[in-house]
Amino acid sequence: MKHDLKDTPFARAGARLRDALQAGSRGVGLRAVDEARAVRLCEDVGERLDWPVHTWSAAGGRDGLGAPEPLVDLLRGLLRDPDPGLWVLLDPPPLEPVALRALRELAQRSVGPAVVVVGDLAPALVATPELELVDLELPDADELAGLAADLVDELRIAGRPGPAAALDRRAPQLTRAALGLSEHQARRLLRRAAHASDDAVALAELGAGKAELLRRGGLLERVEPVPSDMLGGLAQLKQWLARRALALRPEARAAAIPDPRGVLLVGVQGCGKSLAARVCAHALGLGLLRLEPGRLYGGTLGESEANLRRVTETVERIAPVALWIDELDKGLAGSEGPASDAGTAARVLGGLLTWLQERRRPVFVVATANQVSRLPPELTRRGRLDEIFFVDLPDADERAAIAEIHLEHAPRSHMGAAPVLADPLPDLVALVRAADGLSGAEIEGAIVEARLDAFAESRPLARVDLARALTATVPLSRSRAGEIAALRAWASAAARRA
Numbered sequence: 213m214k215h216d217l218k219d220t221p222f223a224r225a226g227a228r229l230r231d232a233l234q235a236g237s238r239g240v241g242l243r244a245v246d247e248a249r250a251v252r253l254c255e256d257v258g259e260r261l262d263w264p265v266h267t268w269s270a271a272g273g274r275d276g277l278g279a280p281e282p283l284v285d286l287l288r289g290l291l292r293d294p295d296p297g298l299w300v301l302l303d304p305p306p307l308e309p310v311a312l313r314a315l316r317e318l319a320q321r322s323v324g325p326a327v328v329v330v331g332d333l334a335p336a337l338v339a340t341p342e343l344e345l346v347d348l349e350l351p352d353a354d355e356l357a358g359l360a361a362d363l364v365d366e367l368r369i370a371g372r373p374g375p376a377a378a379l380d381r382r383a384p385q386l387t388r389a390a391l392g393l394s395e396h397q398a399r400r401l402l403r404r405a406a407h408a409s410d411d412a413v414a415l416a417e418l419g420a421g422k423a424e425l426l427r428r429g430g431l432l433e434r435v436e437p438v439p440s441d442m443l444g445g446l447a448q449l450k451q452w453l454a455r456r457a458l459a460l461r462p463e464a465r466a467a468a469i470p471d472p473r474g475v476l477l478v479g480v481q482g483c484g485k486s487l488a489a490r491v492c493a494h495a496l497g498l499g500l501l502r503l504e505p506g507r508l509y510g511g512t513l514g515e516s517e518a519n520l521r522r523v524t525e526t527v528e529r530i531a532p533v534a535l536w537i538d539e540l541d542k543g544l545a546g547s548e549g550p551a552s553d554a555g556t557a558a559r560v561l562g563g564l565l566t567w568l569q570e571r572r573r574p575v576f577v578v579a580t581a582n583q584v585s586r587l588p589p590e591l592t593r594r595g596r597l598d599e600i601f602f603v604d605l606p607d608a609d610e611r612a613a614i615a616e617i618h619l620e621h622a623p624r625s626h627m628g629a630a631p632v633l634a635d636p637l638p639d640l641v642a643l644v645r646a647a648d649g650l651s652g653a654e655i656e657g658a659i660v661e662a663r664l665d666a667f668a669e670s671r672p673l674a675r676v677d678l679a680r681a682l683t684a685t686v687p688l689s690r691s692r693a694g695e696i697a698a699l700r701a702w703a704s705a706a707a708r709r710a
C-alpha cells in the first residue's frame with residue numbers, strides 16, 4: 213500500500229514476521245483470511261530484509277510459473293540452501309512423511325531460507341510444533357481508508373476524475389461500512405462504489421455486497437433487527453435492554469460503564485427466543501449477525517477452529533454489532549447433530565468461551581438455547597454474558613399481547629393496514645387470552661389457519677374461525693409437559709424470567 217500506516221493489522225503482522233525471522237525463526241505459520249494479502253505481507257517483509265521472496269503452490273509450482281514441483285523436492289532443496297530467503301507455501305496439501313520431516317528440519321534451523329505456510333494451517337501445524345504463528349488480521353478502518361486513497365489515486369492516473377472525486381468524497385462512510393471484509397473484497401466493492409450514481413446508492417450497494425459475501429462465507433448472516441413492539445410479553449427482558457442501551461451511549465464510557473456483553477435466552481420452543489434476539493439488536497441500536505454454531509464444524513482437522521477464528525475476527529471488525537448464536541445447545545452437543553466428534557465440539561466451545569471472555573471490541577452476544585442440560589456451566593459464569601433469561605410460555609396477558617400483534621400490529625406495519633375483521637378485535641383477543649398453554653408460535657399458527665379458513669369462504673376473519681383453529685391446536689406444552697417442568701425448575705434457581 214502506498215498510503216503506508218504504522219499501526220494497522222498489516223503493519224503489526226509485518227513487524228511480527230520480521231522480528232521472528234530476524235530472531236532466527238525459519239518456519240512460520242501465517243494465519244490469514246486473504247491469501248493475496250498474505251503474499252503481499254511476505255513481499256513487504258522480504259523487501260525490508262533484502263531477502264528474495266518466492267511462492268510455491270501445488271498448481272502453480274515455483275513462483276506461479278506453472279511447472280508443478282512436488283513439495284518434498286522443494287523442501288529438501290531448501291535444506292541444502294545456506295542463503296536467507298522467504299518461501300511462501302500457498303495452501304500446502306496434507307504432507308507425506310518425508311515432506312513433513314523436511315518441513316520440521318527446516319523449521320528447527322535458525323539460518324538459511326525460511327518457509328511461511330499460508331492457508332489451511334492445521335495439518336502442517338499439528339505435525340510441526342516448531343512453526344511460529346503470525347496472525348494477519350482483517351484490515352481495520354485506517355487500513356481501509358488507505359486502500360480507498362490508493363484507489364482514488366489509481367482512478368486519477370487512469371484519467372477518471374469523476375469516479376476518483378466520488379470515491380474520495382464517499383470514502384469515510386464507505387470504509388466504515390466495509391469493516392469485516394477482506395482486503396480483496398473491500399477493494400472490489402470500493403471500486404464499484406466509486407462508479408455508483410450517487411452517494412446513497414454507493415453505500416447501499418456496498419452494504420448489500422457485504423451481506424452477500426458474509427452469507428456466501430457460509431458462517432455469518434446479516435439479519436434485520438425487529439422493533440420491540442413486535443414481541444409480546446418478555447417485559448423484563450425489554451426493560452433490561454432499555455437500560456443496557458444507555459450503556460452504549462458515548463457518555464457512558466466516561467462514567468466507567470462497561471459495554472454490555474450479552475444475554476443467554478433459554479426456554480420453551482416457539483415462545484419468541486429467536487424473535488427476541490432480533491429485538492435485542494434493535495433495542496440497542498446495533499446491526500445483527502447470526503451464527504448457526506452447527507456451521508462451524510468442518511470436515512478436516514482444525515477446520516472448525518479456523519472457522520471460529522474467522523467468525524470472531526469478522527465480527528470484531530464489524531463491531532459494534534450484535535452477534536446472535538442461535539440454538540447454541542444444538543450446535544455444541546457432543547453426541548447429536550453435526551458435531552459428531554465430541555472432542556471437536558469441546559474445543560470449539562472452549563474457543564468460543566475464551567473469545568467471550570477476551571473479546572476486545574463491543575460485540576453484544578445473544579445466545580439462544582432450548583435445553584439447558586447440554587449447556588456447559590462455564591457459559592453461565594460471570595463476565596462472559598451479563599444475564600440469563602428464561603423464556604416461559606406466555607401467561608394470559610402475554611397471550612393477549614401476542615394476539616394483538618399478529619391480528620393487528622404486524623399486518624399493519626407490513627402492509628400499511630390490518631385486514632378487516634368480522635368481529636371486534638377485543639373479542640378475538642379474548643379467545644387467545646383464554647387459550648392456556650399455547651406458545652407464541654402456536655398462537656400465530658392458529659391465527660394464520662383461521663385467516664385461511666375465512667379467506668377460503670371469501671369473508672373477513674370471524675370469532676368462530678379463530679375459536680376453531682385454537683381448539684384444533686395441540687400445544688407442545690401438553691406433549692412435552694415433563695420437559696417444560698424440568699426447565700422451569702432449573703430456571704427458578706439459575707435464570708431471570710424474561
Ligand SMILES: Nc1ncnc2c1ncn2[C@@H]1O[C@H](COP(=O)(O)OP(=O)(O)O)[C@@H](O)[C@H]1O
Pocket residue numbers: 442443444445479480481482483484485486487488580614617651652653654656
Ligand atoms: N412473544 C411473542 N410475540 C410475538 N410473536 C411471537 C412470540 N413468540 C413467538 N412468536 C411468533 O412465533 C414465531 C416463532 O417464534 P421463535 O422466536 O422462533 O421461537 P423460539 O426461537 O423460542 O423457538 C415468531 O417468529 C413469531 O412470529
Ligand SMILES: [Mg+2]
Pocket residue numbers: 485486487580
Ligand atoms: Mg428459535
